[in-house]
Amino acid sequence: MLQIEDLQVKLGEKDILKHIDLEIRPGETHVLFGPNGSGKTSLLMTIMGYTQYKVTGGKILFKGEEITHMPIDERAKLGIGISYQRPPTINGLKTRQIVQICANNDRDVEKLADQVNFLEFLERDVNDGFSGGEIKRSELLQLLAQNPDLMLFDEPESGVDMENISLVGNTIASLLQKGYTASRLEKKCKMDLRRERTKMGLIITHTGYVLDYVTADKGQVLFDGRLSCTNNPREIFKQIRKSGYEECVKCITTIN
Amino acid sequence: MYHNDKLKEKASKAADKNALIGPDVDLGEFEKDPVLHDYLSEEELQTLPDEEQKQLLLSGLDPTEKDRGGTFFQKDSAVIHCTSKQEGIEVLPIRKALEKHEWIRDYYWKLISVDTDKYTAAAELDLHDGYVIRALPGTKSIYPIQACLYLDREGLQQTVHNIIIAEEDSELHIISGCATSPHLKKGAHVGISEFFVKKNARLSFTMIHNWAEDMIVRPRSAAEVETGGLFLNNYICMKPARSLQMYPVTHLTGENAVARFYSIIVGSPGSEYDAGGRIFLEKPGSRAEIISRVISNGGNIISRGHLIGEVPDIKAHLECKGLILNGGIIHAIPELEGHVDGVEMSHEAAVGKIAQEEISYLMSRGLNEEEATSTIVRGFLSVDIPGLPPQLKAEIDRAIEESDKDVM
Numbered sequence: 001m002l003q004i005e006d007l008q009v010k011l012g013e014k015d016i017l018k019h020i021d022l023e024i025r026p027g028e029t030h031v032l033f034g035p036n037g038s039g040k041t042s043l044l045m046t047i048m049g050y051t052q053y054k055v056t057g058g059k060i061l062f063k064g065e066e067i068t069h070m071p072i073d074e075r076a077k078l079g080i081g082i083s084y085q086r087p088p089t090i091n092g093l094k095t096r097q098i099v100q101i102c103a104n105n106d107r108d109v110e111k112l113a114d115q116v117n118f119l120e121f122l123e124r125d126v127n128d129g130f131s132g133g134e135i136k137r138s139e140l141l142q143l144l145a146q147n148p149d150l151m152l153f154d155e156p157e158s159g160v161d162m163e164n165i166s167l168v169g170n171t172i173a174s175l176l177q178k179g180y181t182a183s184r185l186e187k188k189c190k191m192d193l194r195r196e197r198t199k200m201g202l203i204i205t206h207t208g209y210v211l212d213y214v215t216a217d218k219g220q221v222l223f224d225g226r227l228s229c230t231n232n233p234r235e236i237f238k239q240i241r242k243s244g245y246e247e248c249v250k251c252i253t254t255i256n
Numbered sequence: 257m258y259h260n261d262k263l264k265e266k267a268s269k270a271a272d273k274n275a276l277i278g279p280d281v282d283l284g285e286f287e288k289d290p291v292l293h294d295y296l297s298e299e300e301l302q303t304l305p306d307e308e309q310k311q312l313l314l315s316g317l318d319p320t321e322k323d324r325g326g327t328f329f330q331k332d333s334a335v336i337h338c339t340s341k342q343e344g345i346e347v348l349p350i351r352k353a354l355e356k357h358e359w360i361r362d363y364y365w366k367l368i369s370v371d372t373d374k375y376t377a378a379a380e381l382d383l384h385d386g387y388v389i390r391a392l393p394g395t396k397s398i399y400p401i402q403a404c405l406y407l408d409r410e411g412l413q414q415t416v417h418n419i420i421i422a423e424e425d426s427e428l429h430i431i432s433g434c435a436t437s438p439h440l441k442k443g444a445h446v447g448i449s450e451f452f453v454k455k456n457a458r459l460s461f462t463m464i465h466n467w468a469e470d471m472i473v474r475p476r477s478a479a480e481v482e483t484g485g486l487f488l489n490n491y492i493c494m495k496p497a498r499s500l501q502m503y504p505v506t507h508l509t510g511e512n513a514v515a516r517f518y519s520i521i522v523g524s525p526g527s528e529y530d531a532g533g534r535i536f537l538e539k540p541g542s543r544a545e546i547i548s549r550v551i552s553n554g555g556n557i558i559s560r561g562h563l564i565g566e567v568p569d570i571k572a573h574l575e576c577k578g579l580i581l582n583g584g585i586i587h588a589i590p591e592l593e594g595h596v597d598g599v600e601m602s603h604e605a606a607v608g609k610i611a612q613e614e615i616s617y618l619m620s621r622g623l624n625e626e627e628a629t630s631t632i633v634r635g636f637l638s639v640d641i642p643g644l645p646p647q648l649k650a651e652i653d654r655a656i657e658e659s660d661k662d663v664m
Contacts, residue, residue: 048620072619073628082620088613092635101631102621125635142621 001025002047002150002200006058009046016042016053018225024150027197029176029214031233032204034222035245040204041085043222044152047202048082049075062150081148083139085155085204089127095138096122103145112144116171117164132159133168140171151175153203157210169213176201178214208237221245258354258361263370267380270371278501278530281472283374286413286444288382291332293408301329301337307438314658315433315466316651317404323647325399326389331406332414333384344395345428347403350386350417360388363419367450367478367507375474379415379448386416386447391426391457400429400462400648405447407436407468413444420449422457422485429460429645436468444472451479453487455510460488462648464655467497469526475502483510488643489517489533492655496524496555503560505534512541519548520637520656523555523584532560532589537570537599544572549637552584561603562591568598578607579636 002024009017016039024030034040046053047060049072059068067075090098099109099122113119116137127135136156143151153172160168173179177197203210211233219233223245229236239247274280296304301319304312309319321327326340326347340347353360370380387403407414422428434445445467453459467473481487487506506515517533535544546561563572578586590603610632618628637656641649 050616071625072616073622073624076620076622084617088611088617090614090617090632090635092638093631097631098618098621101618101623104622146621 003061008057010054010056016225020227024200028217029201030218030220031216032220033236038222039225040222041154044154079149081143081146082152083143083156087127091125093126095124095126098126099145102142107145116141133161133164136160136168150200155204165209169210173214263380266371267377270377273373275373279499287411288413291409293331293334293336296336311435315435315464316431317402317433323399324402325397326401328387328403330385332409332412335385344392345397346390348388350388353388367480368476375446376476378446379417382415384415386418388419390421391428393423394425396427397429400431403432405434407443410440411442415446417448421452422459424455427458431462431648433464435466440468442470447475449477453481453485455482456484458486462490465493466495469496471497473497473500477504479506481508481513481515485513487515491519494522494655496527499528501530503532507536508542509538511539514543517546518639518641522551523557525554527555530558534562536564538566540567540569542570547575550578550586552580552586553582554584556585558587560589563601564593565599565601566595568596570599572601574603576605
C-alpha cells in the first residue's frame, strides 16, 4: 500500500504540492487528472524520490515503511517503478543493457521486447533519437523487466500513434494485472482475480485514451498543488471534457 | 645494420630541436644503451611471470597467441618474440628488415621527416628496434597481429621505428600495446610509426597504452592512404602517464580514401596529455572522421583534431567530447580547414559533467549512485567502431572495463 499523508513539497522556492493525502491499496489503480503545471509530475517525482522536490512536511509510506527521505534506488528496490514522460538519452548505453539492469539480469530481454514490439531498438542507445511513441514503449519495456509493485505512469500515451495505442494500453493493463485475456484461460471469475491483484498504479493522463484499456479504480484531480476531487475516473474525465477544470475550482471552494 | 649518412646527418642537426607542441623533455635524463633479453619460444612466452602476463594482456598482447595471426614482442631494446602464423603476412624486426631487404628502404622515413624534432632525431640516432608488418597484395588477415613494446629497465629511453604496410587489396588488423613492468617507475618511449595503405586495402590499427606513472611518451606517426583505401586508427589510453604528446597525421592521397580515428583517453592527476589527429583530404571522394572521448580525473588533457579539406567533394567530421569527473582540465581544440568550394566539414565539441538526470534515471531502475555513474561513464567511453574485428572490440571493452575502478 502507498500512503501519502499531508505531503507538502517545494520545487525551488515554489510550493508545488500542498497538503496531499492519498492512499493506493494493493490492486488499485488511480488516475491523476489536472491542468498543466498543477503538480502531477511533481507528485510522481516526489514519490520516486527526486531530491529537487523538497519535502517540507508530511510523509510517504510504502508497504508500511516510511520512504519520505529514502534514495531513489532504494525505493526502486522496494518495488516502485516509473514510466517517464521525457526520459534522458544515455549515450553509449544500449536499450538491451538498461532492460537487463531493470531485470537484474533475470529475465529474457528479447521475449519482453517482443511484447512491446521493440526488438529492433535493443541495440540502439537508450532514448537516442526515439520518437514520442518509441520512448513510451521503451519505458514500458523497462517496467516489464523491473516488474515493480507500484507503477507510476507519466502520460504513457502521449505521442503514441493510433497503431500502437492499444499495444501501450494493453501493456499497462497487463502490468497492473488489469488484463482479462489471461483470466479466461485460468477459468477464474473476475471477482477472484480482483482479490488476487496486488499491483498498484498511478497514471497521469491528458487524453484519457488509457481509460479505454485500463479499468481504473479511482480518479483524482490535482489542481494548483491540491488534490481536489476523488471520483469515478470516467466521470471525472467526462466532466473535464465538458467544462474543463472550472468545476474542480468550484469543488475546492465548496469542500473548503 | 643499415647506415644512411644523410639521415644520420640530418638527425644530428635536429638532436636538440624542440617539438612544435607539448612540454619539452630532456632526453639526456634517460639511458639509451641497448638492454638485452633472450629470445623466447612460443612455450616460453606462456611461462612469463603472472604479473608480467597480466600487464601484457591489459595492452592486448595475449601470450597464448589465441586468436592472433602473429606476434611481435620487444622488451626494452630486444625483440624477444617475432612470428607470423599466416601466409602473406610478414612480421619482422625493423633492424633485420633494413639489413636484409632493399624494399624497406622505400618506406623508411618516407612519411615523417627525420629532422622534425629531437624525438624523430633520437629515433634515428638511438634506434633500438621496432616492427615491420606487411600484408602482401590480396591477403586478408584472419586474426589480428599483436605487437607489444614493453619497457622493463628503469630509466630507459626505448626508441623504436615501426612500418606497417597494407599492400593493394589486402586487409590487415593490428593491435599494438605499449606497457611497462609493474615495478617500473620512470622511463621514456620514443616511437616512429609509418603506415602505408595501398589501393583498396584496409588497415585497422588499435593501440592500447598502459604506462607507468612517471613515463614520458613521444610517438610520431604518419599515414598515407591511396585510392579506395581505409585506415582505421584507434587509440586507448586509460592509465596515467606523466607526459604524452602526439599528433599523428594522415594523408588521403587517393580518390575515395577513408580515414577514421577513434580515441579514448582518461587523464589522472599528475598526467599531462596532448593528443589528437590531423587528416588531410587531398582527393575527391575522400572521407575522414575523428572521434574522441576524453575523461579528466584530475589530469590535464589537450584534445586536438584538425581536418584539412583541399579539394571539392570531400566529407569530414570531428567529434570531441570531454567529461570532467574529478577536477583537472580538458582543452578541446577542434579545427576545420576548407580550402575550396564544395567541401563538407563539421565538428562537434563538448566538455561537461555527468547529468544528474541520467544518474537519477538509472537509480530509478535499481542501480545505486555509484553503479549509475560508472554505467554512464562506460557508455560515454563506448563508441561504435564500424569495421573493427570482434577480438579487437573485445580488447577495447576490456581496457575500459579494467580501468573502471581507476576512473571512479
